[in-house]
Amino acid sequence: MRLVGLTGGIASGKSTVSSMFKHNHISVVDADIIARDALKKNSGGYKKVVAAFGPDILQDDGQVDRLKLGRIVFSDASKRQLLNRLLAPYISSGIFLEIFKLWIKGHKVIVLDIPLLFEAKMDKWTKPIVVVWVDPETQLRRLMERDNSTEEDARNRINAQMSLELKKSQADIVIDNTGSRQDLQERFSEVLSQVKRPLTWTEFWLSRDGALSALLGVIIGVLAGKKLFW
Ligand SMILES: CC(C)(COP(=O)(O)OP(=O)(O)OC[C@H]1O[C@@H](n2cnc3c(N)ncnc32)[C@H](O)[C@@H]1O)[C@@H](O)C(=O)NCCC(=O)NCCS
Ligand SMILES: Nc1ncnc2c1ncn2[C@@H]1O[C@H](COP(=O)(O)OP(=O)(O)OP(=O)(O)O)[C@@H](O)[C@H]1O
Structure with a gap:
């Protein structure tokens, strides 16, 4: 089984690349979806997070107000570390469960789309590691456009992660996504052939x-x- 690590910075284009893998019938485990499940009302992660952050982070329906919690943790490193610590066991076990389900079904190449692959030290489980890179100005612009956020919020989110330059330096494969979607598609085709090459013993x-x-x-x-x- 080949576990391909797919990572990058916030809004660098991981989900866009991940959709391209799916269109090419390669299974993708999405850590953001698993992290969302880990915060669903009354789950183990939800209870721990509400106990630590208080009921102020809840909406009227009792679900976590993700925008509010995001504002808190992306502007305060110690609160972010606390949230990461509380959710990490649920996220990593969720990822391993998804991998196991695909392994049982006989999938041979699985892409792990994990924004915090390096930060969570999960890079040691994946080879090759694909980093979706984008230049800093494009990253900021795309993030603000996509999330309709202020420059301050967007910069806080970018600064909450390990630098994209450092991630790039630790990659086996870099996808530069600064250009057009057409450029990305062309680069993706090259990467796909590398990812699909025959398995090693x-x-x-x-x-x-x-x-x-x-x-x-x-x-x-x-x-x-x-x-x-x-
Ligand atoms: C803080 C939360 C509630 C904000 O939710 P929101 O819907 O606004 O953002 P979403 O979950 O879609 O994340 C968007 C992107 O933010 C970045 N991000 C998310 N969590 C973190 C974090 N703890 N540190 C740095 N970057 C992060 C990732 O690039 C992610 O793709 C949410 O991101 C969260 O629960 N984060 C902690 C869980 C986690 O570590 N998720 C990443 C999975 S590896
Ligand atoms: N080559 C491109 N040209 C123009 N827009 C793009 C390109 N690639 C991605 N985008 C847009 O940039 C935004 C960020 O891309 P995407 O959501 O794939 O990033 P991400 O890395 O998955 O983000 P996150 O870390 O928040 O999950 C999206 O609005 C997407 O449509």
Whole structure:
């Protein structure tokens, strides 16, 4: 099994690239969706977060007001670390559960779309690591346009993450998404062929089919050994 890490900065284009993988029938595990589930009303993560941040972060319907919580944690590093600490166990177990479900189904290449791949030290599980990079001005403009946010809010969110330059330096593959969507599509086609190249032996043994072949080999070996000795 090949676990491809897909990461980048906020609004650098991870979800756009992730949709391209899905269109090409490659499974994607989306950490943002798992993180959203971890904050759903009455879940374990929700209870811990409400206990720590107080009922002021709730909407009238009892759900977490994500905009409000976002404003708090993206402008205060210690509160952000607290939120990360509370949700991390739910997010990582959610990611591993999704990987396991796809492994059972026999998927051989799985893309992990994890914004905080490096920050959460999950990069050690993935190879290759694809970083979607964008120049700082384009990143700020796209973020403000997409979220309809002020420059201050957008800068706070960008500064809450490890620098995109550092992420780029630790990548196996960099996708520069500063240009047009057409440019991105062209670069994506090159990356897709790298991601889909044949599995290495190690990756094969880690896949469901590889593990079953190994098990079958052991069973045949044991049976053949028994026949020889009895
Ligand atoms: C603070 C929250 C409620 C804000 O929700 P909101 O709907 O406004 O944003 P959303 O969840 O869609 O995240 C948008 C982007 O923000 C960035 N981001 C999210 N959480 C963090 C964080 N803790 N630190 C740095 N960047 C973050 C990511 O690039 C993400 O793609 C939410 O982001 C959250 O619960 N974050 C903590 C969980 C987490 O770490 N998520 C990232 C998954 S690896
Ligand atoms: N090449 C491009 N040209 C123009 N707009 C783009 C391009 N790529 C992405 N966008 C737009 O930029 C915005 C950010 O992209 P996207 O949502 O894919 O980023 P992201 O990295 O997934 O963000 P987040 O970290 O918040 O999840 C979106 O509005 C998207 O439509």
